[in-house]
Amino acid sequence: MEIDSLDWIKSFKSISEKKMEKFARYGIMTLTVTNLKRILADPSYTLSDDGVLENMCRSRFYADLFVRHFICYLDSVVEETQDRETGRLRSRTEHFDLRRRNLGMVPSMDFVCIQFHLSDDMIDQEVIQRMTITTTDLIGIANDIYSYNVEQAGGQKCVVCNLVDVVLRERGRGVQDAMDIIEKMYRDLFLSLVDDYNNFPTFKDAEQDRVLKEYALGMLD
Structure with a gap:
């Protein structure tokens, strides 16, 4: 199979x-x-x-965790659908709030967590949470850049639910200007991810440190 x-x-x-x-x-x-x-x-x-x-x-813990995260993902897909139907235009902050949920990154990471046997406390470590959000933002930005021309070519005058459109509306200086801004945003986020990894703190014991470090490395891959 x-x-x-x-x-x-x-x-x-x-x-x-x-x-x-x-x-x-x-x-x-x-x-x-x-x-x-x-x-x-x-x-x-x-x-x-x-x-x-x-x-x-x-594992009851991982099953409950996945169900909770997946329901959040499904709810966010409904939100995006409503945005597209109503033509709602989100601010940059609102866009990232939705994008972090509708990419499906969080429930997908649950599959990885079980491979590393990460406990709730380990997952909730501040640096792990921050790196997870940064990784999700990087994936969302790349996805929006790739999909912008596809949606635009489909005849959409305003590409709803896309960061390129969000920045275009904010600045009103054309697509290239928006891409330049997004490129810097992406670079800064990636460098912050690398910085978090390079300055990864130590925790309770050597085995926990090893597992968390390997998990964090996966976010850079």
Whole structure:
């Protein structure tokens, strides 16, 4: 099942081979409904080929965390849909508030958290929270830059829910000016992410430090 599913995803050629390898590494495609139902009914049930989702369902903490984050993501998608239907134009602050939720980054990171066995306290570390927000903003900015021309080419006079449009409305100096501003914004955010990693604090014990450092490194990858 996993091989067939991964081959199907690869057939769309939507992501590079390198990124596909990372996607496959987390075992996201190993989930089967039968396994999931069994594990939810009996957390002690084990399999020889457990994947990340099976492990997540076995842990009440991670299951609740994922459901909470995924519901937040679904609610944000509804918000974006309403914005597009009504033509609501958000400020820069409002745009980032929505973008951090509708990218699906937070529930996606839950798959990674379980691989590192991160506890609630570890996830809530100030520097981890800050790096997570910064990483999400970087992904959102890149996504908006890539999608701006696509949406504009589709005949939209005003590209709602896109940072390029937000900056254009703020400054009124054309697309290139907006791109220059966004480029600086992206560079500053990336440098702050690197700075957080280079000055990563130490915590309770060596093993916790090692795990958190590896997790933080993944955000830079």
